Amino acid sequence: MTKVKEWPFGITPDNYPEFMGRSSEHTTRKGKDMAGYFQGTPEPEKVIYEVYEAETTGHICMALTILKPGKVGKEYHMTKGHYHEDQEAGEIYVCLKGKGIIIMQTKDGLNGEIELEPGAVASIPPKWAHRTVNVGKKDFVMLAIYPATSGHDYGSIEKSGFLKRVIEEKGKPRIF
Numbered sequence: 001m002t003k004v005k006e007w008p009f010g011i012t013p014d015n016y017p018e019f020m021g022r023s024s025e026h027t028t029r030k031g032k033d034m035a036g037y038f039q040g041t042p043e044p045e046k047v048i049y050e051v052y053e054a055e056t057t058g059h060i061c062m063a064l065t066i067l068k069p070g071k072v073g074k075e076y077h078m079t080k081g082h083y084h085e086d087q088e089a090g091e092i093y094v095c096l097k098g099k100g101i102i103i104m105q106t107k108d109g110l111n112g113e114i115e116l117e118p119g120a121v122a123s124i125p126p127k128w129a130h131r132t133v134n135v136g137k138k139d140f141v142m143l144a145i146y147p148a149t150s151g152h153d154y155g156s157i158e159k160s161g162f163l164k165r166v167i168e169e170k171g172k173p174r175i176f
């Protein structure tokens with residue numbers, strides 16, 4: 001990742017666009033970028049989520065994810081999800097806006113989930129793959145904090161997916 005000039009700052013649910021403006025990497029994932037991830041087929045040009053990343057503070061990266069509300073069929077919008085290339089690297093998520101669920105799993109078949117609402121913080125241990133799902137009706141905005149050396153390993157999720165999916169049933173999220 002390209003280094004940006006470090007600067008002291010605070011991030012709140014209101015001022016996060018400032019971080020978007022100063023980040024060094026911006027990724028937009030549209031339906032066409034997520035072929036095979038959902039059970040259904042997303043509309044190719046529909047934006048599912050955006051990620052703004054920066055190595056902000058000596059060897060620590062921050063990423064702001066804005067997950068748009070919506071579903072593909074019954075399945076809520078979600079991130080691709082990944083393991084870390086560095087198997088010792090964990091991650092912290094802080095929810096700024098909206099309603100989400102992180103689903104997690106290990107290669108040994110353990111799985112778990114954490115619900116996120118504004119102010120909630122989640123700890124993702126090393127070796128646990130993580131994916132975020134927007135189960136609300138508005139943008140889900142969260143900040144991720146992780147070692148700059150973590151790396152993203154998408155391979156096994158791309159191939160085999162997650163053990164669990166999050167769908168809407170009778171107007172509510174169901175994990176199955």
Ligand code: M6P
Pocket residue numbers: 051063064065079080081082091130131143144152
């Ligand atoms: C969080 C962090 C980032 C990640 C982003 C989107 O902000 O975990 O490292 O890139 O979510 O998730 P993914 O890379 O799985 O699409």
Ligand code: ZN
Pocket residue numbers: 082083084091130146150
């Ligand atoms: Zn991660």
